[in-house]
Amino acid sequence: MRTLTLLFHLIVVQMTFGQEAFLQENGRDLASVEKEVSEPKKVSIYVKDMRTMKTVPYFTVDFSSCGHPKYRSSEMGVFSMETQEGFACYVRITKVGYANLDLLIDYESIDGDKKTYNVFLSRSPNYYHGTIKDSLDRHLYLEDTEVELVCNSDKQIQQVISNANGEFAVYLRPNQMYTLNLKRSAYRSATYQFKTGDKVDPNLLKGMLLKPLVTKLRRDRGHSVVKKNRASRSTGHNYFSVQVLSRQLGKINLAEHKQHLNGYGEVFIEMDGEISKVKVGKYFNRTKAEKVLRDIRAQEGYEDAFLTQTIKKSAPAEGKEQIKPQYMVRLASYLNPELFDGKNLAHLGSVKALEKGEWTIMLIEGFGNLQEATQASTAAKDQGFMAAHVVEWKDNLLKRVP
Numbered sequence: 001m002r003t004l005t006l007l008f009h010l011i012v013v014q015m016t017f018g019q020e021a022f023l024q025e026n027g028r029d030l031a032s033v034e035k036e037v038s039e040p041k042k043v044s045i046y047v048k049d050m051r052t053m054k055t056v057p058y059f060t061v062d063f064s065s066c067g068h069p070k071y072r073s074s075e076m077g078v079f080s081m082e083t084q085e086g087f088a089c090y091v092r093i094t095k096v097g098y099a100n101l102d103l104l105i106d107y108e109s110i111d112g113d114k115k116t117y118n119v120f121l122s123r124s125p126n127y128y129h130g131t132i133k134d135s136l137d138r139h140l141y142l143e144d145t146e147v148e149l150v151c152n153s154d155k156q157i158q159q160v161i162s163n164a165n166g167e168f169a170v171y172l173r174p175n176q177m178y179t180l181n182l183k184r185s186a187y188r189s190a191t192y193q194f195k196t197g198d199k200v201d202p203n204l205l206k207g208m209l210l211k212p213l214v215t216k217l218r219r220d221r222g223h224s225v226v227k228k229n230r231a232s233r234s235t236g237h238n239y240f241s242v243q244v245l246s247r248q249l250g251k252i253n254l255a256e257h258k259q260h261l262n263g264y265g266e267v268f269i270e271m272d273g274e275i276s277k278v279k280v281g282k283y284f285n286r287t288k289a290e291k292v293l294r295d296i297r298a299q300e301g302y303e304d305a306f307l308t309q310t311i312k313k314s315a316p317a318e319g320k321e322q323i324k325p326q327y328m329v330r331l332a333s334y335l336n337p338e339l340f341d342g343k344n345l346a347h348l349g350s351v352k353a354l355e356k357g358e359w360t361i362m363l364i365e366g367f368g369n370l371q372e373a374t375q376a377s378t379a380a381k382d383q384g385f386m387a388a389h390v391v392e393w394k395d396n397l398l399k400r401v402p
Contacts, residue, residue, distance in 0.1 A: 040082040042114040043105055047077050047093060050120040053260065059121075062092040083107045099124050126173060130205025132166045132182060134212060141166025142210060145184040152177040164265035164281060164292075172200050180208070187212050240289035241270075242296055244305045245278040252276055260299060264292050279308065326393040327373035327401070328352070329364040331385045344383050348376045354398075361398075363391070370401065 047056040055077035062070045066089035073079040088106040098121040105117075132147075134140035145162040149170045162168045172178070173196065180192040187210040194204065242264070244257065257278055258267045265281030280296065283289035289307055296305045329348070332340070340362050342351050349366035364380065367373040373390045380388035390401040 039113070040084055041107060041110045041112075043081050043083055043110070044114070044116045045073070045079045045093070045103070045119060046116065047073065047079075047095070047119045047121060049098075050122045051259075052263065054263075056095055056098070056121060059093055059095040062094060063089060065090050065092070083110070093119055093121065095121060098122065098127070124171060126171055126200070127169055128172050128200060128202060128205055129167055129169045130208055132162050132168070132184075132208045132210060134187075135209040136212060138207075142184055142187070145182055145187075145210065148181040148183075150179045150181070152179060163263045165262075168205075170205070172196055172204070174198055174200060180205075182208060182210055184210055239282040239284050240286055241279040241281055241283070241308050242289065242293050242305050243277055243279050243308050244296065244302050247276050252278060254278065261296065261302075264296060326365065327367050327370050328391050328393055328398075329367075329373055329377045329380055329388055330391045330398065330400075331362045331364065331380055331388050333361050345380065348379055365393075373401075 045061065047059045048054060049056055057073065057075045057077050059073045059077065059079070060070055061073065061079050064070065068089070071079065071081075083105065085107055088104070088108070090102050090104050093101045093103055101119060101121060103117060103119060109115075130147075132142045132145045134142060143162055143164045143166055145166070145168070147158075147160045147162060147168045147170070149158040150156070151173070153176060158170050160168045160170060175196060175198060177195045178193070180194070182190045182192075190208070190210055192208065196204070244261070245252065252269060254267065254269060261267050261280050265283070267278070267280050270277045270279050281289070281292060283292065293305060293307050296302045331342070331345075342362065345351060345364060349364040352363045352365050354361045354363065364376055367376060370390065377388050377390050391398045392401050
């Protein structure tokens with residue numbers, strides 16, 4: 001019995017020693033093998049728009065096909081996870097307004113300890129574009145408008161911001177009732193309700209209108225307000241642009257730059273002698289221009305973009321008589337034009353509102369000469385506008401008359 005027991009221990013020792021020798025001969029031990037088998041691998045998914053190459057934020061990663069829940073990416077358009085040995089799953093990448101894309105994530109196909117998937121989503125055929133305009137000036141497109149679209153049946157909400165061309169895009173389904181809410185500073189909020197039919201009209205969202213707050217004067221004060229056409233200023237004076245390229249010789253592929261930058265405003269070439277300069281936008285607010293500059297610099301290939309300012313003075317066309325100066329009375333300036341009360345000024349002339357940055361300048365116009373304007377200025381002071389004074393509108397500039 002003792003001999004059998006000793007023999008049994010000897011066999012066990014030999015087997016154990018033989019196994020350890022085999023593992024050590026291959027340069028590994030059992031602990032390292034177990035560690036290697038269970039080592040997780042990192043997966044990162046980056047999603048971009050196939051047409052614009054811009055990052056797509058907050059996309060959904062759906063693991064339902066392999067029994068796992070749905071997850072949402074970050075604002076930067078990135079989703080990261082760790083996989084274990086044996087993991088293989090078709091995940092569905094979804095984003096409202098884009099066609100779905102199925103992606104296979106397989107642990108065995110990952111070389112090393114991590115892998116990055118670059119995913120490009122194409123626009124869905126049910127993605128529709130709209131435009132937002134000023135109700136007084138139909139040539140003025142409104143950027144930075146907050147757009148909220150609510151599907152009344154399932155309460156699904158889409159939120160976007162209109163671009164420099166007043167454009168936005170949302171996902172619409174046939175035979176649905178929607179509520180569209182528009183909100184922008186210096187304008188009245190608006191709500192539209194509409195229903196899509198069996199086939200969605202591609203022009204359904206074109207030409208949405210917002211009323212500027214200053215139009216309240218037209219109804220409540222008994223006189224008209226003329227709003228200066230900000231869009232027309234793009235032809236002329238004192239604006240900022242973002243320059244992305246300059247070249248002395250050679251042809252510039254403007255279409256390529258438009259593909260990447262058109263969402264920020266007009267992309268155009270400005271000639272300076274023999275030098276061609278590619279610029280983006282004509283912004284009359286420096287803060288807005290600097291924000292666009294930061295966004296453009298964040299794009300690959302445009303890191304050296306910089307801000308330019310154009311200051312021009314208009315001159316009368318050759319052979320034409322120069323327009324006579326126009327005299328006005330400057331009443332006051334307001335951050336909130338609703339505070340203006342001009343109900344007792346209607347007899348003096350037509351009230352006009354001009355915007356300068358965040359300020360709204362209230363003026364009276366319609367005078368035939370300087371004497372009439374001076375008399376109106378005195379009358380305005382009697383009505384409580386103590387800072388009223390005569391100004392001259394010339395070369396698209398307001399100048400105080402001594």
